[in-house]
């Protein structure tokens with residue numbers, strides 16, 4: 001049978017009988033739409049509230065300002081680059097060669113040697129003197145030519161012009177022993193060709209480049225000056241060895257070619273900085289995911305939605321979709337503005353190819369961010385990690401993919417081991433950088449500066465073709481085997497799937513603050529896919545029968561026996577059963593530690609429908625832990641709890657459909673109103689629109705929140721937040737509601753409104769409530785359970801607890817002070833063991849033991865009689881011990897060494 005229903009999130013079809021699958025799909029769809037709507041609201045809903053406008057700006061930053069900002073920066077850099085490249089120098093300056101500079105040593109004015117020469121003979125000395133003369137004529141100091149003996153180990157002690165040394169080995173050893181002391185070394189070789197009687201002079205020059213060149217002297221002018229000087233000296237010497245002829249002069253000038261601006265300017269800066277800049281743009285969305293998802297986890301908001309029945313896969317899918325559409329818009333912005341800025345990267349490639357490239361990269365980064373959030377518990381840590389990754393990625397992109405020489409080295413045969421590149425392909429920005437390099441080369445404009453062959457650009461055809469080897473660097477072993485762009489696209493798609501699946505997997509198994517963790521093989525269990533339930537608690541568990549508590553209270557033991565009996569029968573009398581529940585918080589999984597704590601110790605409880613159980617206990621007694629186990633927030637160490645026959649250990653998914661939870665700390669979205677909270681949680685639970693409207697009208701009114709229903713919860717007081725949390729726990733009319741201290745921080749008036757709401761709401765339901773207010777437990781509790789040190793110490797209704805653990809009754813009488821003794825005699829006739837607590841000024845107060853309860857009616861009869869002794873009593877009153885006194889007496893018993901507010905066990 002098909003059933004339709006409609007609400008503002010769409011039309012939902014429920015196939016009632018055997019229609020599990022259709023039901024599942026419709027729930028999935030409904031939840032997905034409502035969570036997407038919530039995400040969208042938090043991203044872009046623009047009302048008069050400043051917080052939402054702020055989110056609107058955050059969204060704009062991710063999709064428009066950041067991509068556009070980086071594009072503008074690239075544009076400015078590229079323009080500056082183009083201006084530099086398009087300079088025209090039709091008449092380049094010509095540089096005449098100067099004199100040989102004087103050496104200056106490693107530090108300024110340090111002793112040094114200008115020139116060392118070998119061999120030492122008349123010819124070389126004459127040539128050196130000529131060199132010195134000519135150099136002086138060019139405006140420098142005349143340098144001395146010395147032939148003193150240098151020691152090969154000694155540093156120079158003064159500035160030496162030219163010095164003769166024994167041989168070229170000496171030059172080598174000297175400069176090796178005394179680095180940066182000598183500017184030039186010259187080794188002459190004179191040979192006489194006897195056949196043609198010509199002289200051949202060859203010389204070898206050593207030049208200390210590092211002492212002179214600062215990178216701007218592309219011609220090495222000191223060296224050229226030395227060549228020119230030597231040639232002049234040699235020519236002069238051979239013209240006239242006596243030295244009387246005019247010296248030979250060689251004037252050399254150096255001039256650059258005229259600089260003509262290129263006809264096509266290459267977008268070199270876009271290509272080299274693009275991978276880093278576009279990576280930075282994608283990191284905006286990446287960091288926002290880390291922050292938002294981990295904050296939702298840290299504040300327990302995700303847990304709150306899951307206790308309402310939200311499927312974790314819906315949560316991840318909605319997160320993915322919410323950011324996927326931002327990625328698409330950001331990619332469009334990049335492509336459109338890239339074309340408007342006329343970057344050849346965008347204009348020489350098919351729009352769709354580049355759009356797919358940016359979209360795939362952005363989507364892979366979204367999945368990587370989601371994966372990282374699984375391992376972060378605190379938003380601060382997640383954001384710090386994001387910043388760390390940002391810096392690493394930026395350095396990586398800048399270093400690796402700014403030029404093809406480093407960018408393609410990964411695919412050279414020499415890269416060992418090859419597993420490196422496989423590992424790198426798991427990083428989305430590695431694949432993106434590689435594609436960027438490929439596309440950059442193919443769209444750059446000109447293939448070759450000389451032949452002006454134009455590159456093919458990028459189309460859907462080119463992405464399947466191997467890169468032409470002319471674009472690729474040669475590392476000495478032939479062109480590297482670079483995969484096609486299409487293969488890199490496939491890697492990005494693979495990244496999306498890998499990180500998507502890993503997010504889903506680790507979200508189930510990685511231990512977290514909230515929720516139950518699954519075993520690592522959970523996906524192999526049929527129960528995970530909804531086929532059959534896992535094994536339940538063993539009904540004949542001996543620990544259940546014999547808890548080994550010698551001091552266990554009689555009522556608590558009876559409760560244990562009752563639970564044991566229930567477990568062994570098929571009775572449905574107690575829809576809530578807590579069976580030997582144990583929770584131990586361990587510091588280390590398999591080791592014992594002093595800080596290990598048994599928070600719940602073998603608790604057994606059973607509750608009927610229509611009843612409210614109030615948990616009382618000192619701080620740290622284990623109340624919230626018990627509630628957390630019942631709500632699926634934390635798994636029990638042993639034992640189990642059953643709600644309408646379903647195990648809290650294994651069937652929480654099913655229990656959530658009939659469970660409402662008001663946790664101890666308010667779990668509310670700061671930027672959603674009370675109404676929106678009810679709409680969100682109502683839709684997650686599958687409540688129809690009409691029902692949601694009714695809840696908003698009736699229940700918000702019942703707890704006096706109607707007037708602030710449209711205000712953001714961040715503006716609520718503590719008591720208002722509690723009331724909203726309490727109402728949220730009643731959405732979907734759950735059969736069992738868990739309320740952890742629901743009235744904390746409420747004023748007495750509102751507390752009474754809440755009490756009367758709970759009192760009415762409890763009909764046909766089970767409510768478990770923890771409180772520190774004895775009055776609240778007394779007023780609301782059909783049964784009251786008192787806990788201390790993880791153990792149940794007493795259970796029963798208020799009367800039962802008072803009669804079992806109270807000091808009985810108190811009787812107070814007012815008489816004339818002179819009648820005090822006579823009245824005391826009358827009291828003694830009825831109550832032999834009554835304890836006199838006060839008798840000052842005719843005000844008599846007696847404490848009666850519990851055994852005296854049966855005599856009280858007779859004494860009341862006496863007081864109301866016309867007997868003269870009765871007439872002495874002007875006013876009287878009988879009261880039972882308060883619940884607070886009962887509580888204190890139980891806590892005292894549980895803490896024999898005394899209880900001062902600190903837990904001692």
Ligand SMILES: Nc1ncnc2c1ncn2[C@@H]1O[C@H](COP(=O)(O)OP(=O)(O)OP(=O)(O)O)[C@@H](O)[C@H]1O
Nearest residue numbers: 585597599617618619620621622623624625626903
């Ligand atoms: N996550 C945890 N890790 C370790 N110990 C914990 C954890 N949660 C609770 N405990 C410890 O378990 C004990 C029971 O804590 P629980 O919160 O259940 O007490 P409670 O009765 O709800 O106290 P309160 O009235 O203050 O809310 C305490 O000693 C507490 O320190």
